[in-house]
Amino acid sequence: MSNLLEQLRQHSIVVADTGDLEAIRRFAPEDATTNPSLILKAVQSGQYDGLVARVLGEVGGARSPEAAVDDACDRLVVALGERILASVPGRVSTEVNARLSFDREASIAKARRLVGLYEAAGIGRERILIKLAATWEGIRAAEVLEKEGIPCNLTLIFGFAQARACAEAGVHLISPFVGRILDWYRRADPATAYAPAEEPGVRSVRRIFDYFRRHAYPTVVMGASFRNVGEILALAGCDRLTISPALLEELAASEGVLAPALADTGEREARPAQRLGEAEFRWQMNEDAMATEKLAEGIRGFEADQLKLEALLRARLAGGVA
Numbered sequence: 001m002s003n004l005l006e007q008l009r010q011h012s013i014v015v016a017d018t019g020d021l022e023a024i025r026r027f028a029p030e031d032a033t034t035n036p037s038l039i040l041k042a043v044q045s046g047q048y049d050g051l052v053a054r055v056l057g058e059v060g061g062a063r064s065p066e067a068a069v070d071d072a073c074d075r076l077v078v079a080l081g082e083r084i085l086a087s088v089p090g091r092v093s094t095e096v097n098a099r100l101s102f103d104r105e106a107s108i109a110k111a112r113r114l115v116g117l118y119e120a121a122g123i124g125r126e127r128i129l130i131k132l133a134a135t136w137e138g139i140r141a142a143e144v145l146e147k148e149g150i151p152c153n154l155t156l157i158f159g160f161a162q163a164r165a166c167a168e169a170g171v172h173l174i175s176p177f178v179g180r181i182l183d184w185y186r187r188a189d190p191a192t193a194y195a196p197a198e199e200p201g202v203r204s205v206r207r208i209f210d211y212f213r214r215h216a217y218p219t220v221v222m223g224a225s226f227r228n229v230g231e232i233l234a235l236a237g238c239d240r241l242t243i244s245p246a247l248l249e250e251l252a253a254s255e256g257v258l259a260p261a262l263a264d265t266g267e268r269e270a271r272p273a274q275r276l277g278e279a280e281f282r283w284q285m286n287e288d289a290m291a292t293e294k295l296a297e298g299i300r301g302f303e304a305d306q307l308k309l310e311a312l313l314r315a316r317l318a319g320g321v322a
Contacts (some may be wrong), residue, residue: 012236027245027266033242034131132164136165139154235262
């Protein structure tokens with residue numbers, strides 16, 4: 001009998017949620033996702049010291065220290081993406097700075113900059129996903145980028161309004177979070193225990209998946225932010241699942257029979273006559289305390305790690321010790 005990871009691959013495309021090349025090579029995922037926290041962890045590991053030195057050597061010219069750091073960050077995330085793409089057959093997700101999450105035009109400009117760096121390295125748009133936080137502004141930026149042939153991954157999806165707005169904007173892929181939703185409900189009500197299939201985050205992804213299929217939206221659903229193997233198994237059959245190395249290891253070491261939990265029933269109905277507007281989007285988010293709080297928390301967390309990465313690069317550019 002094959003292990004649970006091999007059986008999962010029969011129902012969902014497995015994506016590695018890491019920037020660790022050794023883990024990526026070991027588990028052979030189709031795609032890989034990164035974010036500022038994962039990039040920071042990878043750089044701090046020391047395995048990319050040579051790459052960091054090379055990137056810093058490319059940052060030259062008369063510019064302010066902050067502009068140099070910004071350039072170095074862009075070049076570094078793309079260089080890491082190049083390394084990852086050498087080990088996966090599919091795509092890598094590269095994230096736009098979280099601090100731009102409420103600035104549509106700046107998000108578009110940064111995305112174009114990252115794509116330009118990839119293309120200069122000989123990597124086409126078909127191999128990358130530009131990752132943006134699913135704020136109203138991030139979704140609107142993605143709508144523009146998708147029309148330019150730049151596929152996007154909208155992350156930090158906690159509420160249904162975010163998912164619906166992404167589908168209506170023609171976003172290539174969304175990453176609805178699972179474990180972070182559970183974290184919120186556990187803090188709100190520590191006494192309640194949930195079976196994996198009944199966890200609020202699992203139910204959220206299932207609702208989104210079913211809605212997209214029923215209305216024939218092509219947007220890919222990629223479950224993310226898993227806390228345990230049970231959540232993953234409860235979403236087997238989802239288009240994609242992005243999984244940390246620790247949980248990939250657990251799946252690979254486990255045996256059993258895995259049946260798909262999600263499937264397209266074939267039922268179809270007409271899409272809503274009107275797209276979700278900004279006022280209604282913001283109202284629905286306002287009414288969903290969990291989604292509002294977790295989105296803001298996620299953006300702050302990514303920005304905190306982005307600042308740490310920038311401080312590390314700033315010190316090395318100045319000749320200091322990070």
